Amino acid sequence: MRLREGDVSPGKCIGVIFMKLEIVCSGIGGRGVLLASTIVIETAVKAGYRAVASDEYGMSQRGGSVVSLVKIGDFKSPLIGSENAGLLLAFEESEFYRTLQFLKKGGIAVVNTDKAVLPEAIDHLLKERNVVYHCIDADSIAKEKGMVQASNMAVLGYFASLAIAPYTPQGLEHIIMEKVPKKVVEKNLEIFREGLNHARSLHP
Numbered sequence: 001m002r003l004r005e006g007d008v009s010p011g012k013c014i015g016v017i018f019m020k021l022e023i024v025c026s027g028i029g030g031r032g033v034l035l036a037s038t039i040v041i042e043t044a045v046k047a048g049y050r051a052v053a054s055d056e057y058g059m060s061q062r063g064g065s066v067v068s069l070v071k072i073g074d075f076k077s078p079l080i081g082s083e084n085a086g087l088l089l090a091f092e093e094s095e096f097y098r099t100l101q102f103l104k105k106g107g108i109a110v111v112n113t114d115k116a117v118l119p120e121a122i123d124h125l126l127k128e129r130n131v132v133y134h135c136i137d138a139d140s141i142a143k144e145k146g147m148v149q150a151s152n153m154a155v156l157g158y159f160a161s162l163a164i165a166p167y168t169p170q171g172l173e174h175i176i177m178e179k180v181p182k183k184v185v186e187k188n189l190e191i192f193r194e195g196l197n198h199a200r201s202l203h204p
Helices: 033-046 093-102 120-128 138-144 148-160 169-179 182-202
Strands: 002-006 020-028 051-057 065-073 085-090 103-112 132-136
Touching: 020 033, 020 093, 033 051, 033 065, 033 148, 033 169, 065 093, 085 093, 085 148, 093 103, 103 148, 132 148, 132 182, 138 148, 138 182, 148 169, 148 182, 169 182
Parallel strands: 020 085, 085 103, 103 132
Antiparallel strands: 002 051, 020 065, 051 065
């Protein structure tokens, strides 16, 4: 288990300010889950929030389950209990089902899937729990741009459309430019913006 923590002076976030937010990022090894969670953490820290995180790995780093638990606000422990997370970013559909237990009633999920709507039983369960979920075929977006391994950026782009402070498109892009290697940063930004535009086209 790995712990990351950052502090900067408070009060720099513009817009709707939340005091606390618990986020679960789930996927499989080698698909950029930890990079995405780092971008989520650093965006919050840059905006003036305290952030703690814990990462959990499956049997193998590449291809195994990877879960990053991120807590933004005045938290001491990085662990997230069952039905406590307000947001679930699932970079693989199968991992969404595996980590759904973390999501609280009234939470929000963004799921990388080629489905427009999740299976009926899951859809019904989520509606009963007042969970709003968003589907994006991030793999196809990244593949069309010639960089399938960067599908995580399309998910982050969709996330940026949800207007959850401090996660503005500009704030996330700034951290992407800092954290992604220069030789592929432009392609990653292109995929991020495509995910954002896809979300905006669905919810203008």
